[in-house]
Amino acid sequence: xxKIDIPRTMIEVKDISFSYGPDEILSNISLHIEKGDYxxxxxxxxxxxxxxxxxxxxxxxxxxxxxxxxxKDVSNFKEWPKIGYVPQKVxxxxxxxxxxxxxxxxxxxxxxxxLFHETTVQDERLVRQVLEQVEMWExxxxxxxxxxxxxxxxxxxxxxxxxxxxxxxxxxxxxxxxQKTQNGFYSLLRKLNRELHLTLVLISHDIxxxxxxxxxxxxxxxxxxxxxxxxxxxxxxSATDIFSGGVKIIAHKHDH
Amino acid sequence: xxxxxxQYGFALRAIEAGIIVAIIAPLIGIFLVLxxxxxxADTLAHVSLAGVAVGALIGFNPVITALLATVVSSLGIERxxxxxxxxxxxxxxxxxxxxxxxxxxxxxxAKGLNANLLNYLFGSIVTVTTNDxxxxxxxxxxxxxxxxxxxxxxxxITFDEEAARVSGIPVRSxxxxxxxxxxxxxxxxxxxxGVLLIAALIVIPVVAALQLRQSFAKxxxxxxxxxxxxxxxxxxxxxxxxxxxxxxIVLIMLIIFGGVSVWKK
Numbered sequence: 001x002x003k004i005d006i007p008r009t010m011i012e013v014k015d016i017s018f019s020y021g022p023d024e025i026l027s028n029i030s031l032h033i034e035k036g037d038y039x040x041x042x043x044x045x046x047x048x049x050x051x052x053x054x055x056x057x058x059x060x061x062x063x064x065x066x067x068x069x070x071x072k073d074v075s076n077f078k079e080w081p082k083i084g085y086v087p088q089k090v091x092x093x094x095x096x097x098x099x100x101x102x103x104x105x106x107x108x109x110x111x112x113x114x115l116f117h118e119t120t121v122q123d124e125r126l127v128r129q130v131l132e133q134v135e136m137w138e139x140x141x142x143x144x145x146x147x148x149x150x151x152x153x154x155x156x157x158x159x160x161x162x163x164x165x166x167x168x169x170x171x172x173x174x175x176x177x178x179q180k181t182q183n184g185f186y187s188l189l190r191k192l193n194r195e196l197h198l199t200l201v202l203i204s205h206d207i208x209x210x211x212x213x214x215x216x217x218x219x220x221x222x223x224x225x226x227x228x229x230x231x232x233x234x235x236x237x238s239a240t241d242i243f244s245g246g247v248k249i250i251a252h253k254h255d256h
Numbered sequence: 257x258x259x260x261x262x263q264y265g266f267a268l269r270a271i272e273a274g275i276i277v278a279i280i281a282p283l284i285g286i287f288l289v290l291x292x293x294x295x296x297a298d299t300l301a302h303v304s305l306a307g308v309a310v311g312a313l314i315g316f317n318p319v320i321t322a323l324l325a326t327v328v329s330s331l332g333i334e335r336x337x338x339x340x341x342x343x344x345x346x347x348x349x350x351x352x353x354x355x356x357x358x359x360x361x362x363x364x365x366a367k368g369l370n371a372n373l374l375n376y377l378f379g380s381i382v383t384v385t386t387n388d389x390x391x392x393x394x395x396x397x398x399x400x401x402x403x404x405x406x407x408x409x410x411x412x413i414t415f416d417e418e419a420a421r422v423s424g425i426p427v428r429s430x431x432x433x434x435x436x437x438x439x440x441x442x443x444x445x446x447x448x449x450g451v452l453l454i455a456a457l458i459v460i461p462v463v464a465a466l467q468l469r470q471s472f473a474k475x476x477x478x479x480x481x482x483x484x485x486x487x488x489x490x491x492x493x494x495x496x497x498x499x500x501x502x503x504x505i506v507l508i509m510l511i512i513f514g515g516v517s518v519w520k521k
Contacts (some may be wrong), residue, residue: 057422058421058422059418059421059422078424080422080423080424081423081424083422085418085419085422085423087416087418087419094290096466096469097290097415098290098465098466098469098470098471098472098474098475099411099415099471099472100471100472102471103411103471103472103473104415107408107411107412107415107416107419107420107423108423110408110409110412110423110425111423111424111425113408115405115406115409116405119408141471143469143470143471146469159419163423
């Protein structure tokens with residue numbers, strides 16, 4: 001018998017609004033993320049992308065609207081290990097923090113273990129596995145601050161993977177990383193999405209890359225201005241030029 | 257004439273208390289230093305002076321009254337800080353100057369305690385009583401066990417508070433626990449280094465160990481080694497040369513810090 005893969009809603013965002021004081025940052029944003037999706041959230045600087053991500057993760061409370069993770073309201077959500085998070089690190093990172101690559105990735109296991117439980121040999125094995133996956137195992141004993149930006153980002157991906165998540169949120173993961181390293185990074189994400197069927201939500205200002213890599217694109221500018229397939233986004237963008245004077249769009253071939 | 261330090265009960269008690277303090281201080285210190293909370297140790301130390309003054313006034317064990325004062329204040333500081341009504345460092349200033357003012361007023365009421373006061377301010381191995389040792393050991397046991405229980409959560413929050421929250425760690429409760437443990441540590445350290453130098457004991461060995469750029473686990477071990485050596489050497493040196501114990505310990509720590517910094521340059 002043939003298996004039918006029924007699309008499953010992982011994240012539901014409904015009519016989210018958010019303000020800092022009198023300043024409305026986001027209004028009426030709705031998104032719908034399904035299992036296996038690769039959603040790119042793009043928008044100009046100050047468009048509220050990161051705020052939206054923080055609301056989705058329960059770090060900020062929206063003024064109105066609803067966020068449901070795996071069918072549960074975010075304020076009652078308990079299964080946090082299902083969610084991996086790669087914060088915007090390269091720019092605000094304490095390079096002197098005394099912690100090795102291995103220790104950072106082990107943090108990813110803490111959520112799975114929970115309070116009052118020691119990590120085990122099994123956790124060690126998983127840490128090795130994810131570090132090999134992102135090709136950072138040989139750097140395991142180096143301090144995180146001694147690595148290059150691209151390597152650090154791989155370690156943070158490994159930490160997210162170590163929680164064995166079903167979805168990973170990434171906030172501007174390629175900031176301050178050179179183009180060649182970025183390409184390697186995006187092919188790693190592609191592998192996670194296509195081969196391991198991990199759902200990805202990626203915030204970026206690199207619309208060129210997002211249009212090429214993601215399965216869906218949500219373009220935010222305080223409100224949801226465009227949401228759909230990358231091709232639709234490219235068409236919309238060339239018509240309206242929302243990133244005025246910003247990044248240039250070059251047409252790329254889609255391979256998914 | 258050279259005196260044998262081990263012949264004297266008070267010196268032995270000081271060494272016992274010194275070892276306990278030397279073990280505890282860096283364990284708390286590493287989390288405070290890395291979170292830029294170093295000044296909390298100093299603030300709680302001043303609060304503990306007010307506690308000592310209350311103890312002196314009502315004739316109760318000053319370590320216990322200092323403990324109560326620091327625990328209550330540590331939670332108050334954390335509350336003020338997270339409420340965001342007051343800037344973090346302003347909250348510390350309020351408690352630091354407020355408690356010092358209270359201590360000065362209380363001590364002026366209880367006249368005639370001035371000689372004793374110097375011991376509390378700067379630490380003296382003569383002030384450690386058997387009763388103190390008992391209290392210090394109990395508090396130390398609480399601190400160590402609690403730290404072990406929340407060790408992995410504390411590391412995660414210290415390194416990356418936001419990611420720790422997303423992974424489901426109850427960040428607020430654990431921050432409060434860290435504050436209370438800091439209060440415990442400050443109270444434990446009073447008899448040995450004195451109120452004014454407690455922060456040094458919590459901060460300097462960690463800062464020195466950080467210069468070595470090791471893993472988290474190794475950094476703790478190095479800080480422990482520096483702390484234990486400095487405290488023991490400080491007690492012995494201050495005993496033979498009749499110096500203030502707390503000051504001697506802190507100076508030894510600073511020399512080690514200087515040496516490590518120069519060596520690692």
